[in-house]
Amino acid sequence: MARSVLITDSLHSIAYDLLSESGIKCVDGSSWSRDEILDRCSTFEGWIIRSGTSIGEEYLDRATSLKVIGRAGVGVDNVDLKAATKRGVLVLNAPAGNTISTAEHTMAMLLGLARRIGPASASLKEGRWERKLFTGSELFGKTIGIIGIGKIGRTVAERCLAFGMTVVGFDPVLTQEAAERIGIELTDLETLYERADFVSVHTPLIPATKDLLNRETLAKCKKGVGVINCARGGIINEEALLVGLESGHIGGAAMDVYTSEPPSHNLAALLGHDRFLGTPHIAASTDEAQEKVARQVTEQVIRALRNEPVLTAVNTMAIRLAAQPEVRPYVVLADKLGLAARQLFPGKVERLVVRCHGDVPRKYKDVLQVIALKGFLSSSWGQPVNLINAQVVADEAGLVRDVETFRPESSFSNLVELHLEGADTSFSITGTMFSEQDVRITSVDGYEMELKAEGHLLLYRNQDRPGMLARVGQALADEGINIGSLALGRKVPGTEALTAISVDQPLTREILDKVSHIEGVRHVCMLEFMP
Incomplete structure (x- = not known):
């Protein structure tokens, strides 16, 4: 289904041209009454306004598909930012055009x-x-x-x-x-x-x-x-x-x-x-300004609908900073660490701590905290969670958050660690970046290892003794499961090890049960990274 954007104020024609060129349906609702807007706004993913339209709870409750609001101009006091943020709706403006x-x-x-x-x-x-x-x-x-x-x-x-x-x-x-x-x-x-x-x-x-x-x-x-x-x-x-x-x-x-x-x-x-x-509110009413603000806000709305970085977000600093080239690889890393932590930590989380090691993660610590929080909540919450509403959702859940910074102490110069605490247990996972496309997990709950954070990973703990990997490998082979790569980690030789195996497809509950029944194997789980 084609994306669609509603425009309810008079706007320069460049906005319609840009949306059409991008394959996005644009609807002129500038002549619609309040009731018409309420009746028809539910299907639009984007909404562009100037100062004539005020978007509050009433409209937001009806605009159930809405992802982004674009304000063609600077001031956004005609948008209920709190209500939009709670619903995960991004609000953009065009601060430079006029x-x-x-x-x-x-x-x-x-x-x-x-x-x-x-x-x-x-x-x-x-x-x-x-x-x-x-x-x-x-x-x-x-x-x-x-x-x-x-x-x-x-x-x-x-x-x-x-x-x-x-x-x-x-x-x-x-x-x-x-x-x-x-x-x-x-x-x-x-x-x-x-x-x-x-x-x-x-x-x-x-x-x-x-x-x-x-x-x-x-x-x-x-x-x-x-x-x-x-x-x-x-x-x-x-x-x-x-x-x-x-x-x-x-x-x-x-x-x-x-x-x-x-x-x-x-x-x-x-x-x-x-x-x-x-004068009748004409400070920005020049041909040049009208084209500039329409172009700027429309380009940002298009980027938002494509899930690309935006530069003029109003209701979240994280989105603005996450667009910086320096931090973008670590944005990917923090998101994947959050996603992994939720899948690997079985209990109720009471406290989430993001620990930033190295110059770049320390510089963007607050952004990375929000990113990790979004990754963590997105796989466990009953409503859509994104960078806009992640902190609101966490507040409602009573989740305590913190961020800590450290000088690098390992062979990796920049690391991000996510530490979770429950009532009587804790868990941590650490990762780094080789490039924006190459996220590496370097430690899982104290077990040092190096594995790519992608695809389907089978994780299990086992007794650290000869033959364990062969038994698991044979069990997978019997089920026609191909192994792509593997990583091993252990704390003390001869005690317990953590094994991560990359496979080509998700494993069924039956296959996981078969692996868990191998003598010396325990705590079997799947870790899924969406493409």
Whole structure:
């Protein structure tokens, strides 16, 4: 059955072209009502939206085939990330496509405020010639405070610096060194409010940024400050903004986004204020930006549906980092170790520890923990488990997780070990990579051996004495089972050994029972690695 993607907002035609070229059916649902979407969304594996569609629990409950949501743009506050993550639905965005357009629109708003272009144009259209009323100010020498210095914030900063402005900024993540490289003076919010002639916000809308600029914080700003929001509606409290404009404390405000869109009638006084400059959420509405975001999000959705690495995942860091070439071989390794551990550990697991030995595994320890967890749970849980919801599923199961790092102590420079603990027993399995296609298990529960983690493996413990391998080999030969390769491991000669035999096909329960009844053989099991 062909994969299919639903598009419920207006999107550049490049999205439809790319999907069709990839053999993916695309359906335009941009004119569908809420009820139509609910009735018809169950069969789609992908869903691409802009800001007009909000995907929450109601839609996600009906979209039972959904694997990936693509947001053509940056902000994803119109997607219930928690609900999507719990269901194992990947959420992607297109963070770079509209950067230039949004930054340029911010600069247009900044210039519009400084030179009072909006009211001057309106006055001229009404037949008046009132030059003295619209005396503005230069940007040169002024200070702009930028709140949120991500891609768009940085791009705005670069353009403001080119105008000869001083740029002060606040960002909870950006380091002082990185800010200095851009030319931004990093400061706290209180200082930013005190110094800035203009304040421009470029943050996502999250609980910490909702109403960030309110009556209290706006009162801390310079008298006559210009305020700009081309990010997300709700970061600036619109009621407080109107009060500031009417009192004269705020010299001007420019907004492209609003708490509700289209704006409600309650905003009529703000929109009509002569020192307010507004546009209808068009910061990213350029031909170039629309094509860029549509192309970027569609390409990522296609990659996700093909189970290929993606770079713009929003609801899981593991997916983004797992796409890095350096770690990809160890992603394969950690996944196979998790899969093997679940099959080889018979009891209930209470604690799972990923131990990373060597530079590369240690660098990506948190990613490898999620990968191993996904491999472990995917063969034992009653619901689909992937990199997105693995930690949620583990939390619900009460599974304690940990990650430890070590310097390499064996002949292998980079190793990943998965250690499981139950109520009264424990188990560990260790592996390394020779290449992305060559995963090697190097130790099983303390037995050192080297075997490829692929195909069908018969594992058993046996007394370490002559003739044991011959007896098992004969039992398999009697059943027409061909042996591909084998590996042996033992701790102390003459006690107990662990044997792993690669066979060409899965073994039936009857054959496993036959092997287990050979004198000196115990703990017989099959280890299956899916291709």
